[in-house]
Every structure is written in structure tokens, then in C-alpha cells.
Amino acid sequence: MNRKMVRTTIGQVMIVEAVLMVLPLIVALIYKEYSLLLPFIIPMTFLAVIGYLMSRKKIENMTIYARESFVIVALSWIVVSMFGALPFVLSGEIPSYVDALFEIVSGFTTTGASILTDVEAMSRSLLFWRSFSHWIGGMGVLVFLLALVPNAGNRSMNIMKAESPGPSVSKLVPKTKETAKILYTIYLGITVIEIILLLIAGMPLFDSILHTFGTVGTGGFGVKADSYGSYNAACQWITTIFMMLSGTNFTFFYYLIIKTYYKAFTMEEVRWYYGIFAAATIIITINILHMYSGVFESLTHAAFTVATAMTTTGYATTNFDLWPSFSKTIVVVLMFFGACAGSTGGGIKTSRLVIALKYCYYEVKKMLFPKTVNIVKMDGKAVEDSVIRGTNVFILLYCFIAIVSVIIISFDGFDMTSNFTAIISALSNIGPGLSMVGPAGNFSAYSNLSKLVITLDMLLGRLEIFPILLLMAPSNWKKSKKKR
Amino acid sequence: MNVVIVGCGLVGRTVAQQLSNENVDITLIDNDYQTLKTVSDTYDVMGFCGNGASYEVQVEAETSKADLLIAVTPSDEINILCCLLAKKLGAKNTIARVRNPEYIHQLEFMKEDLGLSMSINPEYAAAEEIMNLIRFPQALNVQGFENGRLNMVDLLLEEGNPLIGLKLYEIYKKYNIRLLICAVNRNKEVIIPNGDTLLCENDVITISTTQTELEKFFEAAGIRKKVIDSAMIIGGSKIAYYLTQKLVESGVDVKIIEKDEQRCVQLCETLPSKVQIVNGHGMDEDTLDEEGMDEYDAFIALTGVDEENTIISMYANAKGIDKVITKINKMSIFDMIKSADMDSIVFPKLITSNIIVSYVRAMKNSVGSTVKALHKIGDRKLDALQFEIKENAQIIGSPFKNLKFKENNVLIAGIIRNEQVIIPDGNSSIQAGDSVIVVTHASDLHDINDILR
Incomplete structure (x- = not known):
């Protein structure tokens, strides 16, 4: 284990966080919330000083392997969350540290679940920090670091793999640094376009910036108690479209930019993703037609809700908890599926789902005709065995963790639907569930233990289980005998 | 790019x-x-x-x-x-x-x-490198520039070597021979020395000079001279084929031991008839003794299996053969092999990749110079680069003592001008059209101007 490299990288991440905190500080200045300056400056100072001390020494051995990468990613996220929670506590607006941690982890993991009972009472700069954490967490703080650091080293790809979602992460261009830059450029581009469009559609500037952070990071923190309910249909449709775009594999946009349209539009995952979206929207529109005043209104709500569930964003235009149980079930199932690999969304991911379904189909076929030879293909290419195995293990672990978590939080005595959807929504990084934790409710009623479990689930979900799980493996912490 | x-x-x-x-x-x-x-x-x-x-x-x-x-x-x-x-x-x-x-x-x-x-052709390049080692049997490693006009020779300072305990400037003064010590490898730590560097026992030094000067130096310093008149090669590979041709040209007696009979016949057909070709296994002590291995000056293990080459070479070392050269294919065992006590090791793959890398660097059209060749010296930790100097290079004209070089990081090890080798000192300067050999720690030197501060 190359601990020096782990320490240095985490130090760098801390400095990056300190710099990013400048933005909410500026917001506090603009809105004259002077009492909030200190709650930001204190953690910033700590981050900057500790980060500097940790990354100050130049290290000779930059070699890291997959396990160092997992540890770096997991620890970075934990450290970033722990410091990110401080402004809430120090300002006194969320006095309990557990609650603040829940809130900020929910932000960084782009979950969007909240323990706040009254969002509108929060100060502007804290609301900004909350939503901005979606934006940072969406593409990943280490990917951001990789785009910045001049010499990320040869094995930086391992770090990117550990942080980016999807069964097999690949590069867009030969250099990791360039790949990270391209990803962030696309991300920034989508962000700017959405802010402008929302402004044109009539949303106030502050709201449109925050909602854009929530949308492109597929997070879901808003500024209003009824989330998106009070905005006009144009805003709702713009958000629907951008949620879907942010949940698309970013490779798709890269192909568009370099004008290889053929490759872009034949991406199997993207086709499935939009296919599922269209099918679910139509079914739900028909199912809820009687509840709204016309086809257009029910289509708007259906499309928005399907997008919010699939991309794991978690906004709501309407309280879908009141929908017929058929529609509700579809929404919950979509939460499982999640967005595309290589996007900012969470969940199991469409590509994993497709691989698993194809694999199941072939296995069943093999039972009928034992001598058939089949291989799972994606985009016309054979999927490697290791990827299939990884996919299966991931889905299994996902279910195991969900079950264990549901059991733990059911000690609190709430109903089954709430508990179950709360965990699914945490693991898939969605935000609201159904019943008590539905679009109109929040997570504040849970005990501290449950909140911590849900917090952990959010991290597990965002980092796709393995980094956090491997962090706990004792063999990871053996010291190499010879001092390097 | x-x-x-x-x-x-x-x-x-x-x-x-x-x-x-x-x-x-x-x-x-x-x-x-x-x-x-x-x-x-x-x-x-x-x-x-x-x-x-x-x-x-x-x-x-x-x-x-x-x-x-x-x-x-x-x-x-x-x-x-x-x-x-x-x-x-x-x-x-x-x-x-x-x-x-x-x-x-x-x-x-x-x-x-x-x-x-x-x-x-990696085999041909490897054969050339082995040939260099045969020419300088005292050396652990030899890298030739410009067809061997200037050589970089690795020398192990064994106990009793007269250079031990001297500072570099004392050596230059004492022997007054045109050479430069451009790297010192002490306990795996490689430095580019200056005049005050003191040499210790078991250091591996890299000397940059010409063949004739080096021979003079060996004589003056009383380093035991070895001459190689006969060589035994184990394994009739492609390298063996090229190497034998070269050895025969320079009048060395060669015996090749090859286990495959067919290959033996092939070699007999293509190589000069004075080469002895034996059909036998190199991993067999009896065969080696019967063929009189201890009568040979040099022993070169060139079978296709790294492990066999290593073991045969260790045996030859134990028998006290003057020069033992081992071919190793796997780069991944570089450090393992280094820790075993081996004489000279040749890595054909490394030679090939060095040729490619220097070609790529030469492609990166730099302003004042182009890279002509690249060799790795000092335990692979330093680069020795050969630059062709163009007319617009900044460095032209000024004597080195007036130039500010990057500290401890570069050394100009030699200049080749009109096919003559110049070992530079503070008064030397570079002219357009020169070929300059620079030793550096930095792995991304593309232009001669980069060596200046």
C-alpha cells in the first residue's frame, strides 16, 4: 500500500474543496448574509491548511495500483463530506452533525434526500452550497482533480475507474487528464445552456442556477418546499430534457462533438435508456389521465416523474405518491434501473441491466439446449467475462445491502413502504421515496442510527459499492515491510 | 503527438x-x-x-x-x-x-x-550491443554513439582499483586522458557527478570516451586488460547468427552450442565454415565440459529461456571465465536479475524500445536540434541523448563555463565534430552541425536548449 500517495492525493482533494467553497462565500456576500461568512471560512481554512500539509511533500514513488485507487476514492469522499457538513453545523441552521452529514452526503452523492422540514427558511448561501455539492459530486471530485493536476501519473486511470459509474469505464482519448477535461467541459456546457434556458423560461436567476446544479448532477435539491410544482410547464419540460441528457452516457456527447454520429446513435445503452423512458412515460400518462385536466398535463407530469426516477434526480412536479399503485410501482422499478453508465446518474445503470438481462436469457436458453454457444454482446462487441461477472456481483451486492439496510432502519418502527423506498432511493441516489419519505415528506423522522445507515448507503450507491467495501478490508492496510 | x-x-x-x-x-x-x-x-x-x-x-x-x-x-x-x-x-x-x-x-x-x-531488427541491434561488450571486456555495459566513435562504458570499481578514493578532478589531472565520468551508480542511487565527487569501492561509473583513449586509460590506471580471442555461444538464435558473423569478422574463434539439430544444419549452411557448431544442450554440464568451456575467453548465453541463460551464466562465472554475457528477454525481471551477481546483461527488448523512443523524439520537430539517438545508462536511470545541432540553436558559440546549465541535472559528455570526438571541458563550445551527447536525469528532453537554465 502506497500510503504516501494516498495521503497526498487526499490532501489535494481537500485543497480543491477549500477552493470550491469560495463560491458559496461569494453568494453569502451578494445576499449580505454576513453571519454566514465565518461558518464557511473556518472549514475552508482547515481544509486548506491540512490539505497543504498532507500534499506538501513531493513523493518519489507515484506508483499506485487498483487498491490504492479504491482507498483514495473512498477516503476522499468521506473526508470531503465530513468537512462539507461543517458550514451547516457552524451556522446553526442544522445543529446536529449527523443531520448535516446526511444532508451534505446526500448532496455530494447527488441523492437529494433531505432532513430539512422547511427548505425555504434556509439562508441562500447554504442552499447554494447544498446544490453546488450536487454539481461537484455529479462528475466526481477526483475526476475534477485529474483534470487539474499537471502530472496525474501513469495509473491515474485506476482512480477514474473507481469513481466513475458503470461496469467498464473507458477513456475517450489516450490521456486520462484529457479525458477528464473533456468530461468536465461537456458537463459545464450542459450546465450553462440549462441555466440560460431556465432564465428565458422565466425562472429567477438564483433558482435557475440551483435547479441546474440539481439537474445536471442528477441530484434533486431544490429551493422550494413543493420542489418543481410551482414553476411553469416550460421550466418543467426543460428540466425533464436536461435530466435525461445528464443521465445519458457522456461518451454519446463526445461522439456528437467529434461528429461521429454513426457511433453516437448506435450506442446500445443510450437506445435502451431512451426506449425505457418513452415506454414508461406513455404507460404512466395513460394510467394517470383521469387525475389531471388533459393529456398534455398528465404527459408533463408523467415524463417529468419518469425522468426524475430514471436519472435518479428526485425532483417532483406533483406528489406521485397519490398516483395509482401501478404507476407508483413503475416509478419505483425505474429507480432500480437508474441512468446510463458514464453519466452523472445513479442506480444499477442501464448497461448493467441490459448485460444482466441478456446473460439471463442466454443462460435459460442454454438450459434448454445445453450445447448452444452464446456470448453477450454490447454495441456489436462481445462483453468480457470479467465484466459480466462484475455486473452480476454488483447487482447481488446491491440487493444484499438493500436488505440489510431495510432491516436496520425498520427498528424505528415506520411502515414498510417508507423504509423500503427510503433505502432504494438512498442506494440509487434518487432522493424521495414513497409514503413518509415521498415527494412531500422528508427523512427527518428517522433516528440517528438510521440516518447514518442511509448516509452510508448513499456513499455506497454513488461510488458503486466496491470502493467503500474494499476500504473495510483489513488486507488493505498491511504495511509494506521495507520503507519505500 | x-x-x-x-x-x-x-x-x-x-x-x-x-x-x-x-x-x-x-x-x-x-x-x-x-x-x-x-x-x-x-x-x-x-x-x-x-x-x-x-x-x-x-x-x-x-x-x-x-x-x-x-x-x-x-x-x-x-x-x-x-x-x-x-x-x-x-x-x-x-x-x-x-x-x-x-x-x-x-x-x-x-x-x-x-x-x-x-x-x-532487434536481434541485429542486440548483436551489435554484445559486440561492443566483447570489444571492451572490462566493461559491464557499453553504449556506442555514431557507430562506436564515442562510447559510454560502465565500469565496476572492484577492490584494489586505483580510482577508489580519488576525486574526479584528481583523476583527470593524474592521468591526463581525454575522458569524462558522466554517471556514478552507488547502491542503486545514480548521480551525475561533478569534479568533487569521490569514488568509492563497488561504485559503477560510466565513462564517456573513444576506444583508443579508453585503452590508454586502462593501461595507465593499471586495470587488468582482457582480450577476447575465443567465444562460446549457447543457443543458435538469430542474435547468435548476427553476432557470429561479427565475431568472425574481427577474428574471434566461435563455438555455438545448439540443441536443435535442424537449426545446427541451418547455421552450418549460412555461417562461415570456421565456426564450430555443436549439437548439444547448454543446460548439460557434460556437454559444456566436453566442449571445453573453461578454455574460452567469453561465454554468451543466448537461449530463448531467460532462466536457462541465467543459470548457465552463473555456472560460467563460477568457472572463472573472463567475460560472461547473458541475454534476458523479460524486462519484468530486470531488478531480480540485477540483484543476482551477473557480469553483463543484454536486454534486446530495451534496445529496440530505445531505438523507437529516440525516433519519436526526433520526430518532435524541435527548434535548435533533433534527437538522433537515445541510450539508457546508469542502471536505466539516466538518458544519454545524441543531438544534431542546427544553426539556430541558442547554445552555439559560447564556452561551457559561461553557460548556466540546469544544476546537477545535465552533463555534456561528448561532441562529435567532423567525425572527430571531442571530450569537452569548460572552454569547449558547440558549433552548428555538431553532434552532442548529453547525459540527463530528465526524461523529457527534446531540445538542446532545454539543458540551459
């Missing part, structure tokens, strides 16, 4: 490692997914699974946009096909590794038609 490498073998890997540190965009093509995955996880490169000689794969990997395609798969034919295809698609330059001696002449003949910028 955009480089596509076809073939993820040892050479492909070493080149990828070198170049990925030099801000070159590298795409690797190989048809084995696992190997590709390991390499692309280890180095900052993009992997592409498929047959590099197929049109679809090359289109998808965008070889058309490549500045250079390097084909280093195990098969000569595939390498040539790769290059042909890439050239057609629009790649600017192509390099193919071609090893079969039967193709060598044909390649020169067809280079234009095939669109090849360069072909590399």
Missing part, C-alpha cells in the same frame, strides 16, 4: 511506458483483452482490442490521424501489413519490427512501396 502501437508485447509495453511520460497520446492495439487491460491500467494509454492488421480496427482506432504507427507484434508479416494499411489510411510515419533475416534485404528494397519509415 499521436502514436498508435500495435502489439502489446514487451517492446510495445516498454515504448508505451516511455512515451506516455513524454506527453504523447498513445493508442494500443492488441487482440488479447486481458493483456491490453493490464497495460492500459498501468500506463496512461488507451487500449483497443482487435487485430491491428484489420481495416475495421484501424479505422476505429483512427490510425489515419496518427503521426506514427509502430507495429511490434510477434509476426513480421502482420507488422508489415499493419504499416501498409496505416500508410494507406493516412498515418504519417510507420515503423515495423522485422526480425527474419530473409526479409531484411527485401525491406530495404521495398521500403518506399511499403511506406515504411523505419524497420527495426
Whole structure:
């Protein structure tokens, strides 16, 4: 284990966080919330000083392997969350540290679940920090670091793999640094376009910036108690479209930019993703037609809700908890599926789902005709065995963790639907569930233990289980005998 | 710069490692997914699974946009096909590794038609390097520049060597011979020395000089001179074939021990008849003794198996043979081998990748100079680069003592002017058209101006 490299990288991440905190500080200045300056400056100072001390020494051995990468990613996220929670506590607006941690982890993991009972009472700069954490967490703080650091080293790809979602992460261009830059450029581009469009559609500037952070990071923190309910249909449709775009594999946009349209539009995952979206929207529109005043209104709500569930964003235009149980079930199932690999969304991911379904189909076929030879293909290419195995293990672990978590939080005595959807929504990084934790409710009623479990689930979900799980493996912490 | 490498073998890997540190965009093509995955996880490169000689794969990997395609798969034919295809698609330059001696002449003949910028024959290059070692038997390693006009020679300071305990300026003063000590390797730590560096026992020093000066130096310093008149080669590989030709040319008696009878017959047909060819196994003590191994001055292990070469060489060392040279293919055991007490080791793959890397550096059109050759010295930790100086280089004209070099990081080890070697001192200066050899720690030196502060 190359601990020096782990320490240095985490130090760098801390400095990056300190710099990013400048933005909410500026917001506090603009809105004259002077009492909030200190709650930001204190953690910033700590981050900057500790980060500097940790990354100050130049290290000779930059070699890291997959396990160092997992540890770096997991620890970075934990450290970033722990410091990110401080402004809430120090300002006194969320006095309990557990609650603040829940809130900020929910932000960084782009979950969007909240323990706040009254969002509108929060100060502007804290609301900004909350939503901005979606934006940072969406593409990943280490990917951001990789785009910045001049010499990320040869094995930086391992770090990117550990942080980016999807069964097999690949590069867009030969250099990791360039790949990270391209990803962030696309991300920034989508962000700017959405802010402008929302402004044109009539949303106030502050709201449109925050909602854009929530949308492109597929997070879901808003500024209003009824989330998106009070905005006009144009805003709702713009958000629907951008949620879907942010949940698309970013490779798709890269192909568009370099004008290889053929490759872009034949991406199997993207086709499935939009296919599922269209099918679910139509079914739900028909199912809820009687509840709204016309086809257009029910289509708007259906499309928005399907997008919010699939991309794991978690906004709501309407309280879908009141929908017929058929529609509700579809929404919950979509939460499982999640967005595309290589996007900012969470969940199991469409590509994993497709691989698993194809694999199941072939296995069943093999039972009928034992001598058939089949291989799972994606985009016309054979999927490697290791990827299939990884996919299966991931889905299994996902279910195991969900079950264990549901059991733990059911000690609190709430109903089954709430508990179950709360965990699914945490693991898939969605935000609201159904019943008590539905679009109109929040997570504040849970005990501290449950909140911590849900917090952990959010991290597990965002980092796709393995980094956090491997962090706990004792063999990871053996010291190499010879001092390097 | 955009480089596509076809073939993820040892050479492909070493080149990828070198170049990925030099801000070159590298795409690797190989048809084995696992190997590709390991390499692309280890180095900052993009992997592409498929047959590099197929049109679809090359289109998808965008070889058309490549500045250079390097084909280093195990098969000569595939390498040539790769290059042909890439050239057609629009790649600017192509390099193919071609090893079969039967193709060598044909390649020169067809280079234009095939669109090849360069072909590399690793076995031939390795044979040349072994030949250098035979010429300087006292040396652990020899790197030749400009066809051996200037050499960099690694010397181990064993107990009793008169250089031990001297500072470099004292050595230069005492012997008054034109040479420069350009690297000192002490306990795996490699430094570029200055005049005050003190030499200790067991240091490995790298000397830059010409062959005649070196011989004078050995004589003056009383270092035991060895002359190699006879050599025993184990394994009748392609390297053995090229090497034997060279050895015979310089009048050395050669005996080759090869286990495969067919190969023996082949060698007999192609090599001069004064070469003795024995059909026997190199891993057999009786065979070695019967053929009189301890009567030979040099012993060269060239079988296809690294482990066999290592063991045979250890045996030869124990027998007290003057010069033992071992060929090792796997770069991954470099450090393991180094920790065993071996005389001289030759890594054909490393030689090949050095040739490719220096070609790539030369391609990066720099302002005042171009890189002509690159060698790794001092336990692979230093680069020795040969620059061709163009007329607009900043460095021209001023004596070195007036120039500010990057501290402890560069040393000008030699100048070749009009085919004459100049070992520089503070009063020397560089002229346009010179060939300058620079020793450096930095791995990304592209231009002679970069050595100045």
C-alpha cells in the first residue's frame, strides 16, 4: 500500500474543496448574509491548511495500483463530506452533525434526500452550497482533480475507474487528464445552456442556477418546499430534457462533438435508456389521465416523474405518491434501473441491466439446449467475462445491502413502504421515496442510527459499492515491510 | 503527438511506458483483452482490442490521424501489413519490427512501396550491443554513439582499483586522458557527478570516451586488460547468427552450442565454415565440459529461456571465465536479475524500445536540434541523448563555463565534430552541425536548449 500517495492525493482533494467553497462565500456576500461568512471560512481554512500539509511533500514513488485507487476514492469522499457538513453545523441552521452529514452526503452523492422540514427558511448561501455539492459530486471530485493536476501519473486511470459509474469505464482519448477535461467541459456546457434556458423560461436567476446544479448532477435539491410544482410547464419540460441528457452516457456527447454520429446513435445503452423512458412515460400518462385536466398535463407530469426516477434526480412536479399503485410501482422499478453508465446518474445503470438481462436469457436458453454457444454482446462487441461477472456481483451486492439496510432502519418502527423506498432511493441516489419519505415528506423522522445507515448507503450507491467495501478490508492496510 | 502501437508485447509495453511520460497520446492495439487491460491500467494509454492488421480496427482506432504507427507484434508479416494499411489510411510515419533475416534485404528494397519509415531488427541491434561488450571486456555495459566513435562504458570499481578514493578532478589531472565520468551508480542511487565527487569501492561509473583513449586509460590506471580471442555461444538464435558473423569478422574463434539439430544444419549452411557448431544442450554440464568451456575467453548465453541463460551464466562465472554475457528477454525481471551477481546483461527488448523512443523524439520537430539517438545508462536511470545541432540553436558559440546549465541535472559528455570526438571541458563550445551527447536525469528532453537554465 502506497500510503504516501494516498495521503497526498487526499490532501489535494481537500485543497480543491477549500477552493470550491469560495463560491458559496461569494453568494453569502451578494445576499449580505454576513453571519454566514465565518461558518464557511473556518472549514475552508482547515481544509486548506491540512490539505497543504498532507500534499506538501513531493513523493518519489507515484506508483499506485487498483487498491490504492479504491482507498483514495473512498477516503476522499468521506473526508470531503465530513468537512462539507461543517458550514451547516457552524451556522446553526442544522445543529446536529449527523443531520448535516446526511444532508451534505446526500448532496455530494447527488441523492437529494433531505432532513430539512422547511427548505425555504434556509439562508441562500447554504442552499447554494447544498446544490453546488450536487454539481461537484455529479462528475466526481477526483475526476475534477485529474483534470487539474499537471502530472496525474501513469495509473491515474485506476482512480477514474473507481469513481466513475458503470461496469467498464473507458477513456475517450489516450490521456486520462484529457479525458477528464473533456468530461468536465461537456458537463459545464450542459450546465450553462440549462441555466440560460431556465432564465428565458422565466425562472429567477438564483433558482435557475440551483435547479441546474440539481439537474445536471442528477441530484434533486431544490429551493422550494413543493420542489418543481410551482414553476411553469416550460421550466418543467426543460428540466425533464436536461435530466435525461445528464443521465445519458457522456461518451454519446463526445461522439456528437467529434461528429461521429454513426457511433453516437448506435450506442446500445443510450437506445435502451431512451426506449425505457418513452415506454414508461406513455404507460404512466395513460394510467394517470383521469387525475389531471388533459393529456398534455398528465404527459408533463408523467415524463417529468419518469425522468426524475430514471436519472435518479428526485425532483417532483406533483406528489406521485397519490398516483395509482401501478404507476407508483413503475416509478419505483425505474429507480432500480437508474441512468446510463458514464453519466452523472445513479442506480444499477442501464448497461448493467441490459448485460444482466441478456446473460439471463442466454443462460435459460442454454438450459434448454445445453450445447448452444452464446456470448453477450454490447454495441456489436462481445462483453468480457470479467465484466459480466462484475455486473452480476454488483447487482447481488446491491440487493444484499438493500436488505440489510431495510432491516436496520425498520427498528424505528415506520411502515414498510417508507423504509423500503427510503433505502432504494438512498442506494440509487434518487432522493424521495414513497409514503413518509415521498415527494412531500422528508427523512427527518428517522433516528440517528438510521440516518447514518442511509448516509452510508448513499456513499455506497454513488461510488458503486466496491470502493467503500474494499476500504473495510483489513488486507488493505498491511504495511509494506521495507520503507519505500 | 499521436502514436498508435500495435502489439502489446514487451517492446510495445516498454515504448508505451516511455512515451506516455513524454506527453504523447498513445493508442494500443492488441487482440488479447486481458493483456491490453493490464497495460492500459498501468500506463496512461488507451487500449483497443482487435487485430491491428484489420481495416475495421484501424479505422476505429483512427490510425489515419496518427503521426506514427509502430507495429511490434510477434509476426513480421502482420507488422508489415499493419504499416501498409496505416500508410494507406493516412498515418504519417510507420515503423515495423522485422526480425527474419530473409526479409531484411527485401525491406530495404521495398521500403518506399511499403511506406515504411523505419524497420527495426532487434536481434541485429542486440548483436551489435554484445559486440561492443566483447570489444571492451572490462566493461559491464557499453553504449556506442555514431557507430562506436564515442562510447559510454560502465565500469565496476572492484577492490584494489586505483580510482577508489580519488576525486574526479584528481583523476583527470593524474592521468591526463581525454575522458569524462558522466554517471556514478552507488547502491542503486545514480548521480551525475561533478569534479568533487569521490569514488568509492563497488561504485559503477560510466565513462564517456573513444576506444583508443579508453585503452590508454586502462593501461595507465593499471586495470587488468582482457582480450577476447575465443567465444562460446549457447543457443543458435538469430542474435547468435548476427553476432557470429561479427565475431568472425574481427577474428574471434566461435563455438555455438545448439540443441536443435535442424537449426545446427541451418547455421552450418549460412555461417562461415570456421565456426564450430555443436549439437548439444547448454543446460548439460557434460556437454559444456566436453566442449571445453573453461578454455574460452567469453561465454554468451543466448537461449530463448531467460532462466536457462541465467543459470548457465552463473555456472560460467563460477568457472572463472573472463567475460560472461547473458541475454534476458523479460524486462519484468530486470531488478531480480540485477540483484543476482551477473557480469553483463543484454536486454534486446530495451534496445529496440530505445531505438523507437529516440525516433519519436526526433520526430518532435524541435527548434535548435533533433534527437538522433537515445541510450539508457546508469542502471536505466539516466538518458544519454545524441543531438544534431542546427544553426539556430541558442547554445552555439559560447564556452561551457559561461553557460548556466540546469544544476546537477545535465552533463555534456561528448561532441562529435567532423567525425572527430571531442571530450569537452569548460572552454569547449558547440558549433552548428555538431553532434552532442548529453547525459540527463530528465526524461523529457527534446531540445538542446532545454539543458540551459
